Amino acid sequence: xxxxxxxxxxxxxxxxxxxxxxxxxxxxxxxxxxxxxxxxxxxxxxxxxxxxxxxxxxxxxxxxxxxxxxxxxxxxxxxxxxxxxxxxxxxxxxxxxxxxxxxxxxxxxxxxxxxxxxxxxxxxxxxxxxxxxxxxxxxxxxxxxxxxxxxxxxxxxxxxxxxxxxxxxxxxxxxxxxxxxxxxxxxxxxxxxxxxxxxxxxxxxxxxxxxxxxxxxxxxxxxxxxxxxxxxxxxxxxxxxxxxxxxxxxxxxxxxxxxxxxxxxxxxxxxxxxxxxxxxxxxxx
Numbered sequence: 173x174x175x176x177x178x179x180x181x182x183x184x185x186x187x188x189x190x191x192x193x194x195x196x197x198x199x200x201x202x203x204x205x206x207x208x209x210x211x212x213x214x215x216x217x218x219x220x221x222x223x224x225x226x227x228x229x230x231x232x233x234x235x236x237x238x239x240x241x242x243x244x245x246x247x248x249x250x251x252x253x254x255x256x257x258x259x260x261x262x263x264x265x266x267x268x269x270x271x272x273x274x275x276x277x278x279x280x281x282x283x284x285x286x287x288x289x290x291x292x293x294x295x296x297x298x299x300x301x302x303x304x305x306x307x308x309x310x311x312x313x314x315x316x317x318x319x320x321x322x323x324x325x326x327x328x329x330x331x332x333x334x335x336x337x338x339x340x341x342x343x344x345x346x347x348x349x350x351x352x353x354x355x356x357x358x359x360x361x362x363x364x365x366x367x368x369x370x371x372x373x374x375x376x377x378x379x380x381x382x383x384x385x386x387x388x389x390x391x392x393x394x395x396x397x398x399x400x401x402x403x404x405x406x407x408x409x410x411x412x413x414x415x416x417x418x419x420x421x422x423x424x425x426x427x428x429x430x431x432x433x434x435x436x437x438x439x440x441x442x443x444x445x446x447x448x449x450x451x452x453x454x455x456x457x
Contacts, residue, residue, distance in 0.1 A: 175407040175457040176318030177232040181311025183303040192300060193239040194307045200455045201233040210238040213292060221304065228308050231457055255283050315457065322452055323402055329445045334395050336442045340435055341388055347432040348379055382429045391422040409456030416450050
């Protein structure tokens with residue numbers, strides 16, 4: 173089971189005087205890169221929110237937002253009545269005008285309005301915290317569905333590499349025979365006498381140098397291990413990345429040792445499939 177790092181989660185909470193919308197967006201990143209936006213009243217809870225997100229989201233570039241929309245008459249700004257009355261009285265001593273005009277002028281002066289700092293209601297916060305967890309769950313479900321798509325693609329490409337490896341194994345004897353024939357032809361063209369026993373010894377050394385038996389076995393093991401890791405309980409994109417690096421090492425060695433055009437063509441196809449796997453692994457949690 174694998175999870176993508178790409179996802180979206182949302183939860184909406186309707187309270188008596190306001191509607192709270194919680195949104196989570198996630199993209200791929202090597203580590204957890206969290207950006208949190210929220211009204212100032214909830215800033216004191218930011219560290220607690222970050223801990224919740226870090227525990228449940230693990231990795232990714234995550235944008236977390238809380239939006240508050242007032243749905244009833246509830247304001248934290250109040251008119252400073254004594255100050256406004258004092259301003260009006262002073263204005264009457266300066267200009268003539270009715271009280272409405274003077275009031276419009278007075279409320280624009282400093283300290284005419286008081287903003288009362290809201291305090292978090294702990295019971296309300298518990299409800300909001302539960303909605304944050306719902307949004308995280310929504311995001312993780314999105315990540316899981318994206319992961320299933322990636323898993324299908326990975327399995328198809330692993331099967332493709334395995335099939336190409338079987339073709340490499342099938343043509344390997346012909347490659348070795350080709351190497352033997354080229355060496356023998358080259359020696360004969362020298363028109364010199366040579367020690368056949370020594371030639372056979374050199375031939376064996378040369379063929380052993382280009383032997384790919386170990387690489388074929390290791391690549392097969394890496395392919396199986398990759399598939400096992402995909403089907404494990406935990407999603408681990410970094411582990412899959414390390415396995416893909418080992419697969420690439422064996423494929424490159426096969427290519428450098430092959431010295432045989434048909435086999436090199438198969439190696440190029442394996443490299444192409446592996447590169448597509450590596451690209452997609454950047455999105456795996």
